[in-house]
Amino acid sequence: MTVKQFQAESKRLLDLMVNSIYTHKEIFLRELISNASDAIDKIYYKALTDEALNFNKEDYFIKVEVDKLARLLKISDTGIGMTREELEENLGVIAKSGSFAFKKETELKEGFDIIGQFGVGFYSAFMVSDVVTVTSRALGSDEAYKWESKGADGYTIESCSKENVGTEIVLKIKENTADENYDEFLEEYRLKSIIKKYSDFIRYPIKMELIKSKLKEGTEQEYEQYKEEEIVNSMVPIWKKSKNELTQEDYDNFYAEKHFGFDKPIKHIHISAEGTISYKAILFIPEKMPFDFYTKEYEKGLELYSNGVLIMHKCADLLPDYFSFIKGMVDSEDLSLNISREMLQHDRQLKLIAKNIKTKIKNELLDLLKNSREKYEEFYKSFGRQLKYGLYSDYGANKKDLQDLLLFYSSKEKKMVTLDEYLSRMTEEQKYIYYASGESIERIDKLPQTELLNDKGYEILYFTDDVDEFSIRMLGAYKEKEFRSVSSGDLGIESEEANTSDADDQSNLDLFTEMKELLADKVKSVKASKRLKNHPVCLTNDGDLSIEMEKILSAMPNNQNIKADKVLEINVNHAVFQQLKEAGQGDKEKLKLYTNLLYNQALLIEGLAVEDPVEFSNNICKLMS
Numbered sequence: 001m002t003v004k005q006f007q008a009e010s011k012r013l014l015d016l017m018v019n020s021i022y023t024h025k026e027i028f029l030r031e032l033i034s035n036a037s038d039a040i041d042k043i044y045y046k047a048l049t050d051e052a053l054n055f056n057k058e059d060y061f062i063k064v065e066v067d068k069l070a071r072l073l074k075i076s077d078t079g080i081g082m083t084r085e086e087l088e089e090n091l092g093v094i095a096k097s098g099s100f101a102f103k104k105e106t107e108l109k110e111g112f113d114i115i116g117q118f119g120v121g122f123y124s125a126f127m128v129s130d131v132v133t134v135t136s137r138a139l140g141s142d143e144a145y146k147w148e149s150k151g152a153d154g155y156t157i158e159s160c161s162k163e164n165v166g167t168e169i170v171l172k173i174k175e176n177t178a179d180e181n182y183d184e185f186l187e188e189y190r191l192k193s194i195i196k197k198y199s200d201f202i203r204y205p206i207k208m209e210l211i212k213s214k215l216k217e218g219t220e221q222e223y224e225q226y227k228e229e230e231i232v233n234s235m236v237p238i239w240k241k242s243k244n245e246l247t248q249e250d251y252d253n254f255y256a257e258k259h260f261g262f263d264k265p266i267k268h269i270h271i272s273a274e275g276t277i278s279y280k281a282i283l284f285i286p287e288k289m290p291f292d293f294y295t296k297e298y299e300k301g302l303e304l305y306s307n308g309v310l311i312m313h314k315c316a317d318l319l320p321d322y323f324s325f326i327k328g329m330v331d332s333e334d335l336s337l338n339i340s341r342e343m344l345q346h347d348r349q350l351k352l353i354a355k356n357i358k359t360k361i362k363n364e365l366l367d368l369l370k371n372s373r374e375k376y377e378e379f380y381k382s383f384g385r386q387l388k389y390g391l392y393s394d395y396g397a398n399k400k401d402l403q404d405l406l407l408f409y410s411s412k413e414k415k416m417v418t419l420d421e422y423l424s425r426m427t428e429e430q431k432y433i434y435y436a437s438g439e440s441i442e443r444i445d446k447l448p449q450t451e452l453l454n455d456k457g458y459e460i461l462y463f464t465d466d467v468d469e470f471s472i473r474m475l476g477a478y479k480e481k482e483f484r485s486v487s488s489g490d491l492g493i494e495s496e497e498a499n500t501s502d503a504d505d506q507s508n509l510d511l512f513t514e515m516k517e518l519l520a521d522k523v524k525s526v527k528a529s530k531r532l533k534n535h536p537v538c539l540t541n542d543g544d545l546s547i548e549m550e551k552i553l554s555a556m557p558n559n560q561n562i563k564a565d566k567v568l569e570i571n572v573n574h575a576v577f578q579q580l581k582e583a584g585q586g587d588k589e590k591l592k593l594y595t596n597l598l599y600n601q602a603l604l605i606e607g608l609a610v611e612d613p614v615e616f617s618n619n620i621c622k623l624m625s
């Protein structure tokens with residue numbers, strides 16, 4: 001029998017397969033089952049158009065059988081089969097229109113992960129087997145042919161006999177090597193789990209003979225083994241069912257079965273889109289944060305199916321980072337099974353799907369916020385931070401999409417509020433949306449900087465998350481209202497307060513200049529406060545960087561010691577100020593002591609560390625004695 005040569009392209013691919021060190025070799029089974037399913041589809045469609053043909057669903061199935069001793073794995077189908085010519089054409093020539101050819105030789109040599117990047121169809125069988133034998137009888141033919149190959153050296157074709165129409169692929173599974181275990185592909189239970197994982201939703205039954213054990217009749221402890229044929233796949237994908245056919249439990253089960261999370265999702269989104277793009281998707285909004293969510297290990301993405309066949313476990317391109325918590329799957333008939341990861345990024349269909357999904361998720365979240373506030377707040381506790389990251393990532397490109405999903409604690413309402421709710425309560429003369437940053441609600445409650453605003457009855461949003469201020473800075477304004485920190489130099493309040501009347505008289509200004517000199521570059525200036533009521537001092541900032549941001553930046557690993565420009569504000573109506581004034585008029589030592597004490601108090605209130613605790617404590621003693 002003459003050995004025929006493969007086409008050059010096919011030979012290259014085969015070489016790669018035979019010598020592959022790819023770690024997910026199990027996908028060969030997905031590829032073969034997918035081909036078998038396609039072959040049954042073809043008969044099915046023929047039957048739809050040809051009255052002479054009857055499609056009897058029970059006659060159509062895929063079967064996976066193992067002969068452990070002989071190291072053989074057989075995948076057979078009752079599909080359309082192949083003629084001799086088709087065997088030559090389909091298996092001797094690489095069918096891919098260029099996905100493979102488009103990679104340059106050099107890239108392939110450098111270990112380009114072709115298998116991971118491309119579904120590779122039939123040839124993937126050579127990753128796990130030494131010899132592949134395909135026996136096929138085409139629909140309408142009495143003859144059958146056997147195609148056989150040991151890999152890149154070529155293949156043979158001869159006629160043979162086969163009882164039924166269809167194709168049988170027998171793989172001679174490789175022997176184990178020091179690094180690779182091939183025996184697993186001869187274990188029924190391993191095969192079953194591979195089928196469940198990748199081909200669960202193939203429309204036709206995938207049958208396997210599984211060894212089971214049962215109690216021997218008449219005994220109480222003796223077991224005997226027997227074989228039983230089982231359909232391994234569930235066949236109908238839940239996403240292809242209509243929404244009214246499904247219960248909440250169905251969705252919850254699907255979530256659990258797919259290992260999307262251990263919690264119960266807060267909401268599912270079942271999409272069935274048709275039109276310019278057609279796809280189906282089931283997405284979940286989880287309730288609890290996965291333990292690794294805010295670590296590098298966490299991988300975002302959705303399962304991607306092409307017409308019921310899983311092509312990618314985590315397709316990251318389907319989700320923007322700020323929705324990285326979303327779990328689920330997408331199935332589209334418009335996507336090729338063999339699309340590469342690289343090509344996916346540029347795939348127009350996929351981009352459209354991703355855009356569509358993004359809008360749907362946003363709308364569902366808005367709906368949750370509007371109609372199930374409690375649930376939304378629960379969700380926000382876990383993932384609000386991610387939404388806020390989304391605000392400032394990509395240079396704020398997504399801020400419009402995300403701004404209405406934000407929640408902050410309100411000084412007035414004593415609960416989480418949206419920016420829109422804040423706006424609805426603003427009075428006409430209120431210029432800005434005010435916020436205060438701090439470690440916790442309790443701490444912010446006590447911040448002296450909030451006194452004036454509270455007095456005026458203005459609502460303050462509390463920023464307790466370290467991303468808050470950064471993301472709000474990116475947002476800049478909400479519906480044309482700018483944000484303003486309670487610590488910022490200008491609060492935009494026309495001061496009709498009497499307490500500032502003598503604040504700027506010359507003697508005070510001289511005193512402040514002197515205090516500034518004593519504090520040197522610790523502060524940018526010392527001045528009379530317009531915002532303090534009961535507290536003697538506070539720190540505010542002059543410039544873009546707030547004190548809160550300074551704290552966050554200095555806690556980062558690559559701390560560059562960036563400092564906010566601090567202003568020490570003094571309450572000129574406070575009893576302490578009189579003492580300070582008196583000290584300033586002659587007792588320089590006392591002025592130094594008071595200035596230091598006040599400055600350190602302001603640091604403590606702000607949650608900043610006192611620079612020299614020993615000196616601070618000595619100063620208190622000095623004051624007492």
Ligand SMILES: Nc1ncnc2c1ncn2[C@@H]1O[C@H](COP(=O)(O)OP(=O)(O)OP(=O)(O)O)[C@@H](O)[C@H]1O
Nearest residue numbers: 035036039079081082090095121122123167337338
């Ligand atoms: N079990 C089968 N029954 C009938 N024809 C088959 C079978 N397996 C493979 N073929 C034929 O061989 C061709 C090549 O298969 P291969 O898996 O390499 O690529 P493909 O299936 O065309 O591509 P894709 O995997 O992207 O669908 C198929 O298109 C099909 O015509």
